[in-house]
Amino acid sequence: MSFTRTSNGLANQCLFYNVDAVVFTEGGNISWSIEDIYSDEYNEKAIDIIFWRKLFNRFTDHLNLKFKAVGSKATVNAIALEIESNNISTVIAAMDSEFDELYNRKVNSSNVLYTRGYSWENDVWNADITVSILEDLSGEEIDKNTINDCIQQFHSEIIEGVYADAILFGSNKSFLPRKGHLKCVECSNNSMPKIKPEFLENLLSENGLKRKQIQSFGKTKKINSQQHCYGHLLNDFHYHLVRYISNTVLKIKVINKDLLENMAISKFDQMMPNEMLEYYKKIVTNTVPNKTYKQSTLRDTTAHS
Incomplete structure (x- = not known):
């Protein structure tokens, strides 16, 4: 499978998997570059996928998601910058916080998620x-x-x-x-x-x-x-x-x-713990696909009332 090497190609990957969004995480056996990601290279399995999938299943069980682990945080961050720059709603980037908040390095988008602590292990x-x-x-x-x-x-x-x-x-x-x-x-x-x-x-x-x-x-x-x-x-x-x-x-x-x-x-x-539950519930339910689903459900409910 091959995708156009543009942000549009990244945004359209969800169409090939018939999902609401593609979630990119760290981890896996191979570290892929952003160019590799445009060509649909990724790790199918990673401990990071297990962690983030648990959270999405808990707070957004209505969404159909495809998880891809890309190896290094640098690649996930590059995807996050694409999401922010091009306002991509069908891609979610999930990664370790490390000390990004301390140095104001976090990407500002509701579709870019960070662990509460340095990494999932800390949480x-x-x-x-x-x-x-x-x-x-x-x-x-x-x-x-x-x-x-x-x-x-x-x-x-x-x-x-x-x-x-x-x-x-x-x-x-x-x-x-x-x-x-x-x-x-x-x-x-x-x-x-x-x-x-x-x-x-x-x-x-x-x-x-x-x-x-x-x-x-x-x-x-x-x-x-x-x-x-x-x-x-x-x-x-x-x-x-x-x-x-x-x-x-x-x-x-x-x-x-x-x-x-x-x-x-x-x-x-x-x-x-409660502080973790509140944190992850907030960031996961604030993603664009989740908010879009809720708005659509609300419109359908209103239309039939």
Whole structure:
């Protein structure tokens, strides 16, 4: 299938799938360019699709949507700019927030959606969901205090790294490693995962950042590690926490990471905190296809009354 390499071609992709709109997300095995997207290249499966589909199914079950994962956020952002520039109503771009709001980089369109936190991982993972997954896996009650203490320790020890990450993001750089991010976490089959403070200390020196500088910036901007920590790092920390508890306490030797992520998203759908529910309901129901459907339904109801 081939599409015209213009914004009109992008807008008309919905016609080839007989859907109300095409939703582009990050993720998948291949990272496609915007030119590839015009030619209908995309990843059929991605964890990001699972996350966003859950939200659309929850808040807009009347819409018929086609989901496409395109790999990098840069490509989704390029699609978002096309949506904004050409007022495209049949395409939706959904992506991680990262620190875009902090630097006023978000694309302004009701058809461009962002996660509430840095990424979907930040919105999904918390102590309650971690405990619930472990209890489902084991059929046993889990010591919630142990889980809470480990997670709180992680956040208290990573927070300066998150502050530094936010500062460097403004210069299109990062502090926490995007490749090999687990270098800053001690992961062992014999102990809870925990941050390596000496690794973060070395990163501060390498980047010429002062502790007083990053603390002032982070506190002024109201940055917190739950919402703003690099998503892959947070996700992998929770994976290793679940793995440790499973191995040592529950005697479950194998934990599949992909399955765990799917379980976490399903739990999030069931246990979504109120602030998350309100946020996602607002942005999903505010998309143009959803508003158009509601207006059409209202007109039909009025016509037959």
